[in-house]
Amino acid sequence: MRDIILSIQNLNVKFSLRGKTLHAIRDVSLDVYRAESLAIVGESGSGKSVLNKNLVGLLDPNGRIDSGDILYYKKASSASRTTDESVRAESCVNLARLKKEKDWLPIRGREICMIPQDPMTSLNPLKTIGAQLYETVKLHHGMNARQTKEACLSILNDVRIDLPEKRYYQYPHELSGGMRQRIAIAIAIACRPRILICDEPTTALDVTIQAQVLTLLKEIKDKYHLTILFITHDLGVVANIAERVAVMYAGDIVEIGTVDDIFYTPAHPYTWALLSSLPQLCSRGEPLLAIKGTPPSLFKEIQGDPFALRNPNALNIDHMFMPPYYKISDTHQARSWLLDPRAPKVSMPAVIDKIKHLGGTADAV
Amino acid sequence: MPFDNPILKTDRLHVSFGRARNKFIAVKDVSFDIYQGETFGLVGESGSGKTTIGRTIIRIHRAYSGSVFFKGQIISGRIERELDRELPQRIQMIFQDPMASLNERAKIDYIVSEGIRGRGLPKKEIDKRVEAALLDVGLLPEFAYRFPHEFSGGQRQRIGIARALIMNPEIIIADEPISALDVSIRAQILNLMADLKKKCGLTYLFISHDLSVMRFICDRIAVIHLGRIVEMAETETLFKHPIHPYTKALLSAVPQPNPQVEKRKKLIVYSPAMHHYDTYLPSFVQIEPDHYVYANTPEIEEYQSAYHQTEPV
Numbered sequence: 001m002r003d004i005i006l007s008i009q010n011l012n013v014k015f016s017l018r019g020k021t022l023h024a025i026r027d028v029s030l031d032v033y034r035a036e037s038l039a040i041v042g043e044s045g046s047g048k049s050v051l052n053k054n055l056v057g058l059l060d061p062n063g064r065i066d067s068g069d070i071l072y073y074k075k076a077s078s079a080s081r082t083t084d085e086s087v088r089a090e091s092c093v094n095l096a097r098l099k100k101e102k103d104w105l106p107i108r109g110r111e112i113c114m115i116p117q118d119p120m121t122s123l124n125p126l127k128t129i130g131a132q133l134y135e136t137v138k139l140h141h142g143m144n145a146r147q148t149k150e151a152c153l154s155i156l157n158d159v160r161i162d163l164p165e166k167r168y169y170q171y172p173h174e175l176s177g178g179m180r181q182r183i184a185i186a187i188a189i190a191c192r193p194r195i196l197i198c199d200e201p202t203t204a205l206d207v208t209i210q211a212q213v214l215t216l217l218k219e220i221k222d223k224y225h226l227t228i229l230f231i232t233h234d235l236g237v238v239a240n241i242a243e244r245v246a247v248m249y250a251g252d253i254v255e256i257g258t259v260d261d262i263f264y265t266p267a268h269p270y271t272w273a274l275l276s277s278l279p280q281l282c283s284r285g286e287p288l289l290a291i292k293g294t295p296p297s298l299f300k301e302i303q304g305d306p307f308a309l310r311n312p313n314a315l316n317i318d319h320m321f322m323p324p325y326y327k328i329s330d331t332h333q334a335r336s337w338l339l340d341p342r343a344p345k346v347s348m349p350a351v352i353d354k355i356k357h358l359g360g361t362a363d364a365v
Numbered sequence: 366m367p368f369d370n371p372i373l374k375t376d377r378l379h380v381s382f383g384r385a386r387n388k389f390i391a392v393k394d395v396s397f398d399i400y401q402g403e404t405f406g407l408v409g410e411s412g413s414g415k416t417t418i419g420r421t422i423i424r425i426h427r428a429y430s431g432s433v434f435f436k437g438q439i440i441s442g443r444i445e446r447e448l449d450r451e452l453p454q455r456i457q458m459i460f461q462d463p464m465a466s467l468n469e470r471a472k473i474d475y476i477v478s479e480g481i482r483g484r485g486l487p488k489k490e491i492d493k494r495v496e497a498a499l500l501d502v503g504l505l506p507e508f509a510y511r512f513p514h515e516f517s518g519g520q521r522q523r524i525g526i527a528r529a530l531i532m533n534p535e536i537i538i539a540d541e542p543i544s545a546l547d548v549s550i551r552a553q554i555l556n557l558m559a560d561l562k563k564k565c566g567l568t569y570l571f572i573s574h575d576l577s578v579m580r581f582i583c584d585r586i587a588v589i590h591l592g593r594i595v596e597m598a599e600t601e602t603l604f605k606h607p608i609h610p611y612t613k614a615l616l617s618a619v620p621q622p623n624p625q626v627e628k629r630k631k632l633i634v635y636s637p638a639m640h641h642y643d644t645y646l647p648s649f650v651q652i653e654p655d656h657y658v659y660a661n662t663p664e665i666e667e668y669q670s671a672y673h674q675t676e677p678v
Binding site: 214275282284288356 | 555618
């Protein structure tokens with residue numbers, strides 16, 4: 001049994017929009033283990049960002065947690081094992097019950113922190129890098145001015161910024177995109193959080209810079225014992241950084257497993273579709289396998305499996321009842337009727353087998 | 366090369382911004398040919414000048430020196446008014462961000478037809494062509510009376526393509542047409558572009574930084590670094606035998622959707638300081654048929670011996 005740091009239980013999030021209710025997160029349960037990196041994959045609108053905004057209490061004002069709990073365990077279970085569950089329960093915070101801004105202050109930034117998507121817009125253009133980093137360190141550590149500055153410089157060093165002393169007095173516009181993303185990471189880790197949420201931190205960056213930022217994230221994860229939640233739709237990035245992957249579709253987690261489970265033996269038809277639309281898997285001149293149709297509207301209650309309408313292998317039961325989770329292995333489960341023992345045998349599309357042979361060129365280079 | 370005359374040719378193209386002390390040369394000495402019916406890819410990081418090249422071809426930026434030829438006719442610098450008016454019909458562009466490139470306050474009808482308006486076409490003819498263009502990109506004709514905000518990202522990109530198609534262009538310059546889109550939508554747009562290429566006999570200049578997509582769609586690829594083409598070859602040659610260190614670094618950085626490979630991966634870091642161009646000046650040379658590299662004499666020897674070593678005997 002691994003040590004759980006965050007446990008989301010039957011979470012429902014709804015938004016009121018123009019007099020209608022949008023059910024953005026539909027009964028999601030998810031356990032996050034301490035010091036792992038979990039990637040959440042899905043199309044835009046699948047609710048992956050909304051799910052993570054709940055963890056830092058930054059849901060838009062028209063959204064609300066309808067039901068469910070988000071339990072955050074501050075202390076590792078090994079520390080509390082001597083005095084069993086009661087101590088562990090004491091250190092546990094239910095984030096879904098926090099209402100006031102004051103309640104959030106000890107959590108947001110200090111325990112759970114988020115790296116925003118776009119480094120171009122998330123830094124204050126009027127303040128120097130140093131000033132922005134300084135205010136975070138000052139707020140969370142309460143040291144004197146000289147110590148604070150030294151702490152800032154050492155953090156800049158940790159995120160591999162050369163000449164930290166010079167950068168400290170520079171403004172965001174003087175730095176490149178990759179450097180700015182490093183600053184955003186520096187500000188996030190300055191408060192020594194336990195969980196770091198990365199919301200598509202590399203989409204605005206070039207491939208070469210992206211690779212460097214990913215390496216950096218892995219380094220600081222080891223150094224600071226971070227738990228990383230990684231939101232992205234780039235499967236190449238997922239393969240690089242994640243240990244476990246959760247695939248989201250229409251506000252629900254349809255499949256979850258280790259990165260090898262998801263890439264080599266995916267079980268849900270949506271995961272199949274996502275993987276087979278990768279251009280790397282297709283031969284030139286042939287059309288790519290695109291997922292037909294659009295995700296269902298979340299304004300209406302969805303009858304049955306939300307992916308049924310776009311699934312070429314949909315069964316009758318898919319249109320009537322929501323499938324439960326089927327356990328494929330200890331680490332791998334998926335929500336699809338195809339895994340029921342009574343269902344007809346539908347095997348994974350053959351192209352996905354090619355994934356194992358991908359990256360031959362990367363070896364040759 | 367199975368193609369005859371290039372449809373588009375740039376010859377020693379230089380583009381610069383600013384003047385005197387603030388002068389910045391964005392594109393240096395870029396020469397390439399694009400042949401009828403092929404997809405030519407320009408790849409490089411942001412700031413490498415790949416978009417500037419695209420924009421210089423459609424005359425948004427002025428070429429500082431060098432020239433651009435379209436079907437043998439020079440189209441850079443001062444050209445006749447009539448040609449200037451005709452060119453936008455022949456060369457069209459698709460933009461990166463479908464959210465930003467459509468006029469929020471105009472209906473689709475107007476956005477798509479803007480290019481053919483003011484050319485003395487009757488209203489009926491315009492409507493007919495808008496309808497045909499929308500159908501071509503897989504949208505319904507009744508969408509013509511809606512506003513851009515009513516559409517999803519993928520649909521908006523289709524509108525952007527319809528706007529280019531309505532001119533019946535011969536070349537489409539696609540400037541990162543899919544980087545702002547979702548994974549599942551990307552496949553749809555790439556398929557659409559491939560279909561249209563067959564159907565309308567288009568030639569594409571495809572600008573991107575995503576090498577995995579380029580491998581799928583491009584026939585030939587030019588790698589740009591700091592405004593200069595450092596390597597140019599047919600797609601598979603480039604992927605299998607990259608020669609220039611920058612190309613190698615770029616290829617090593619592309620994340621592969623294969624967890625085991627990613628774990629073992631080693632990044633190659635490129636720094637321009639590794640070249641010693643003081644004594645021997647570099648030039649753009651052919652290493653093997655249709656495979657060009659920017660290198661100086663000692664480097665060419667090194668590359669050639671390395672190239673022959675990797676080849677299985």
